[in-house]
Amino acid sequence: MIRSLNMLSHNHIPSASRADVGLAFWIAGFVLLILMPLLNVMPAEDSWIHLSDFSLNRFGKFLAFAILALGLDLIWGYTGVLSLGQGVFFGLGAYCMGMHLMLTIGNESVYGSELPDFMVWNQVKALPLFWKPFYSFPVAILGAILVPTAFALVFGFLAFRSRIRGVYFAIITQALALVAWLVFNRNETNLGGTNGLTDFKQLLGFRLSDPGTQRALYVLTVLCLGGAYLLCLWITRSRAGRVLIAVRDSEPRVVFSGYTPANYKLFVFVVAAALAGLAGMLYVPQVGIITPAQIGVLPSLEMVIWVAVGGRGTLAGAVLGAVSVNLGRSLLTNYFPELWPFILGGLFVVVVLLFPDGLVGIMRHLKERIQNMRVTALSAEEGLR
Amino acid sequence: MLKRIGLPILLALGLSIGAADAHGTVPPPPASPLEQALSQITSGDEAVRDAALRVVVELGDSTLISRLDDIRANADRPVRLAIKPVMDLLRNRAKLESPDPDSRRSAATDLGTSGKTVAIPWLDQAAATESNKWVRYTMRESAALLHLAGDDHSAKISAVRTLGDLASQNAVPALQEFVTLGTAAEATEAQQALAKVASVSIERIETWAAWSSAIETIFRGVSLSSILLIMSVGLAIVFGLMGVINMAHGELMMVGAYATFITQELFKAFLPTAMFDYYFAAAMPMAFVVAAACGMVLEVTVIRFLYGRPLETMLATWGISLVLMQAARVYFGDLTAVVAPSWLSGGVQVMVGVYLPNNRLFIIALSFVCVLAIYAILFRSGIGLRVRAVMQNRNMSACLGIPTRKVDAYTFAFGSGLAGVAGWALTLIGNVEPGLGQNYIVDSFMVVVTGGVGKLAGTIVASLGIGGLNKLLEPSLGAVYGKVCILMLVILFLQWRPSGLFAIKGRHADV
Numbered sequence: 001m002i003r004s005l006n007m008l009s010h011n012h013i014p015s016a017s018r019a020d021v022g023l024a025f026w027i028a029g030f031v032l033l034i035l036m037p038l039l040n041v042m043p044a045e046d047s048w049i050h051l052s053d054f055s056l057n058r059f060g061k062f063l064a065f066a067i068l069a070l071g072l073d074l075i076w077g078y079t080g081v082l083s084l085g086q087g088v089f090f091g092l093g094a095y096c097m098g099m100h101l102m103l104t105i106g107n108e109s110v111y112g113s114e115l116p117d118f119m120v121w122n123q124v125k126a127l128p129l130f131w132k133p134f135y136s137f138p139v140a141i142l143g144a145i146l147v148p149t150a151f152a153l154v155f156g157f158l159a160f161r162s163r164i165r166g167v168y169f170a171i172i173t174q175a176l177a178l179v180a181w182l183v184f185n186r187n188e189t190n191l192g193g194t195n196g197l198t199d200f201k202q203l204l205g206f207r208l209s210d211p212g213t214q215r216a217l218y219v220l221t222v223l224c225l226g227g228a229y230l231l232c233l234w235i236t237r238s239r240a241g242r243v244l245i246a247v248r249d250s251e252p253r254v255v256f257s258g259y260t261p262a263n264y265k266l267f268v269f270v271v272a273a274a275l276a277g278l279a280g281m282l283y284v285p286q287v288g289i290i291t292p293a294q295i296g297v298l299p300s301l302e303m304v305i306w307v308a309v310g311g312r313g314t315l316a317g318a319v320l321g322a323v324s325v326n327l328g329r330s331l332l333t334n335y336f337p338e339l340w341p342f343i344l345g346g347l348f349v350v351v352v353l354l355f356p357d358g359l360v361g362i363m364r365h366l367k368e369r370i371q372n373m374r375v376t377a378l379s380a381e382e383g384l385r
Numbered sequence: 386m387l388k389r390i391g392l393p394i395l396l397a398l399g400l401s402i403g404a405a406d407a408h409g410t411v412p413p414p415p416a417s418p419l420e421q422a423l424s425q426i427t428s429g430d431e432a433v434r435d436a437a438l439r440v441v442v443e444l445g446d447s448t449l450i451s452r453l454d455d456i457r458a459n460a461d462r463p464v465r466l467a468i469k470p471v472m473d474l475l476r477n478r479a480k481l482e483s484p485d486p487d488s489r490r491s492a493a494t495d496l497g498t499s500g501k502t503v504a505i506p507w508l509d510q511a512a513a514t515e516s517n518k519w520v521r522y523t524m525r526e527s528a529a530l531l532h533l534a535g536d537d538h539s540a541k542i543s544a545v546r547t548l549g550d551l552a553s554q555n556a557v558p559a560l561q562e563f564v565t566l567g568t569a570a571e572a573t574e575a576q577q578a579l580a581k582v583a584s585v586s587i588e589r590i591e592t593w594a595a596w597s598s599a600i601e602t603i604f605r606g607v608s609l610s611s612i613l614l615i616m617s618v619g620l621a622i623v624f625g626l627m628g629v630i631n632m633a634h635g636e637l638m639m640v641g642a643y644a645t646f647i648t649q650e651l652f653k654a655f656l657p658t659a660m661f662d663y664y665f666a667a668a669m670p671m672a673f674v675v676a677a678a679c680g681m682v683l684e685v686t687v688i689r690f691l692y693g694r695p696l697e698t699m700l701a702t703w704g705i706s707l708v709l710m711q712a713a714r715v716y717f718g719d720l721t722a723v724v725a726p727s728w729l730s731g732g733v734q735v736m737v738g739v740y741l742p743n744n745r746l747f748i749i750a751l752s753f754v755c756v757l758a759i760y761a762i763l764f765r766s767g768i769g770l771r772v773r774a775v776m777q778n779r780n781m782s783a784c785l786g787i788p789t790r791k792v793d794a795y796t797f798a799f800g801s802g803l804a805g806v807a808g809w810a811l812t813l814i815g816n817v818e819p820g821l822g823q824n825y826i827v828d829s830f831m832v833v834v835t836g837g838v839g840k841l842a843g844t845i846v847a848s849l850g851i852g853g854l855n856k857l858l859e860p861s862l863g864a865v866y867g868k869v870c871i872l873m874l875v876i877l878f879l880q881w882r883p884s885g886l887f888a889i890k891g892r893h894a895d896v
Contacts, residue, residue, distance in 0.1 A: 178827045182865045301703055341711035342707075344704070348703055
């Protein structure tokens with residue numbers, strides 16, 4: 001039966017063999033994990049192959065986004081559920097980590113108080129209770145994953161149980177992003193208000209301003225991305241993964257076949273939230289700031305465009321999209337800040353309208369073209385003979 | 386007699402008083418008490434000066450203001466400070482007879498807070514002949530407030546009662562003071578009596594205030610609901626027909642608002658000022674047509690190709706909204722304002738403490754008109770019949786020869802035009818800015834989703850519900866937590882009705 005569902009899919013479904021992860025994955029792994037840090041450390045500063053600390057750090061940020069994009073691809077690309085609230089889960093993870101980093105600043109803060117600076121401004125006298133566990137690093141790490149997970153579990157349970165889906169689900173999650181943005185902006189929630197959490201100094205005793213620390217964080221991010229990729233690969237190639245694709249392509253048929261799509265959707269929604277939380281956790285120490293502006297309606301939508309540009313329904317596409325869109329953004333906003341919204345808006349339209357399979361689709365198309373050309377060339381040659 | 390002869394001469398002389406004084410020469414002896422007082426105003430002796438000012442207040446009128454101004458210009462600081470309130474009093478007294486009810490009212494308010502008991506007879510006199518109910522109310526309130534500052538005990542008691550009758554919010558601090566004075570241990574009998582009356586009045590005032598604030602809350606709720614309704618109807622029609630949420634709806638509203646702005650500028654530039662007030666009426670069709678044209682272009686170039694893929698449509702329209710917003714930002718800059726026409730500024734006072742601004746009333750009325758118009762088009766016209774047929778069963782309608790694609794395009798344009806009208810209306814309550822559409826747009830998405838597909842009634846009930854709840858929760862929870870609450874309620878509501886309030890019943894395989 002699963003085989004028959006398989007047939008419904010418009011997209012290419014990778015076969016279960018392990019060989020075709022293969023080369024691209026290992027090459028990418030080699031470049032990201034070994035080559036790039038080496039280019040950062042080894043060559044002289046003025047050498048043309050030297051990768052500056054800034055570039056490496058920026059790339060680390062993109063790779064953190066790529067982890068989030070993997071989760072979003074699971075829920076949107078594979079399962080067909082558009083969540084416009086991924087920024088919220090990202091934010092929850094980021095704030096958990098940020099709170100820990102705030103607390104480790106200690107007396108190094110501007111006011112020299114044990115309390116974070118913004119609390120001193122807001123005349124908060126004692127540390128709020130929910131901040132206290134975040135003195136501990138393991139709690140912060142666990143919190144960054146588990147808080148978004150738990151939140152997604154409750155929200156997803158309510159949403160999927162009552163069969164909210166499609167446009168309805170998208171709108172509800174967008175409202176969630178709006179509400180989260182509003183709440184995080186408030187001062188009395190003691191999360192730093194509009195200014196967010198920033199001015200971090202150290203992590204586990206390592207100075208965050210030290211390039212070595214940032215390099216280590218970069219390597220950690222690459223490892224996490226690799227892990228997340230393998231996890232997603234495992235999910236999508238499992239039997240459950242087949243059901244996810246079937247839900248995307250024809251939910252009624254899945255129901256008639258005796259499955260409960262709500263459970264599968266909930267599972268994958270929770271996994272996506274956990275990955276978003278992980279991404280937020282890795283993002284904060286590398287970028288050094290987290291504000292409500294990064295978790296609102298617009299950022300949440302931008303995350304969707306990463307996946308769309310890269311190619312939804314393919315894991316490599318999610319990673320590729322997150323990195324390329326963010327790279328483009330950071331280059332273009334430098335030179336033409338006024339142009340970026342046009343390009344972003346244009347990307348939404350063009351990708352959806354003309355390239356529904358994104359960069360991966362384009363590459364696949366080109367590959368087929370070349371193969372066809374080779375075939376025709378060969379047969380032409382044979383014809384000549 | 387003496388005054389009549391002396392005045393012209395002295396007026397001429399009076400102009401030089403200040404100058405003469407500055408040179409230290411003695412002014413000629415004045416011939417009337419008023420003139421004498423005027424000359425004594427600049428006296429260094431405080432007692433003389435105050436007595437003179439009292440005379441000026443009692444005998445003078447607004448014609449003296451310019452002379453006092455001259456005196457003030459040359460006087461030193463304590464004199465200037467002393468003259469200022471006198472001038473205000475005279476000016477306000479003159480304004481009590483002004484033809485404009487608003488300035489009469491503001492004069493009465495000023496006099497009431499001045500604490501000068503001389504003004505009581507003026508106010509009483511003005512109130513006796515006043516025709517406007519609310520101006521008369523303010524005059525009586527001010528007179529009573531001034532009585533509170535006086536010495537006459539029985540007048541005070543009756544003033545306290547009057548203020549209770551009038552439900553005057555302004556009197557509460559003064560009355561509270563009477564209560565604290567009267568309940569203190571060393572209070573005299575008179576003070577105790579006053580305190581008793583005052584506490585009764587305070588209670589009456591506060592009951593009234595509770596009622597009026599409840600009414601204002603309801604009004605604000607209805608007002609927000611009508612804004613949401615105007616914004617959501619266009620969205621809901623398109624959603625009902627095509628299953629598509631147009632995320633650029635907010636930006637189409639912005640287009641309508643800018644169309645209004647441009648109409649205003651055109652009227653300013655090319656038509657006589659007398660015509661200016663009509664620009665707003667002229668801007669309505671402009672806003673509709675421009676936004677509808679934008680919608681038509683959008684449908685033909687983008688939406689049409691995404692038919693049957695609602696999520697992709699959402700993303701594409703969101704992209705368009707980004708482009709439109711940025712285009713407006715680049716072309717128009719960040720802030721442009723539309724001046725509300727005079728017939729829409731101001732407001733109506735319905736009862737004490739309840740003031741309804743005209744622009745809000747206008748939007749409420751407009752939402753009624755819009756709903757009626759849409760109802761008429763959908764249920765009383767041929768094209769409406771076709772739209773409803775496509776809404777119910779697209780394939781069957783196509784089989785029966787209805788050009789479904791054309792229906793889609795026109796409906797989308799119509800929905801966009803409605804967005805333009807909403808933008809036109811929103812210029813009354815906010816600036817015209819590129820972010821205009823973003824303010825309420827997520828709320829209106831929620832309205833559409835809660836209302837359900839394909840029924841106008843659902844949209845109406847949902848916008849009333851969400852708008853009303855918003856304003857109901859706001860006073861106790863604050864705007865943000867009110868929104869949080871509403872989101873939770875909507876999610877819980879969708880547990881019970883997953884496809885909104887009024888879903889079309891049918892035999893589709895909805896699992």
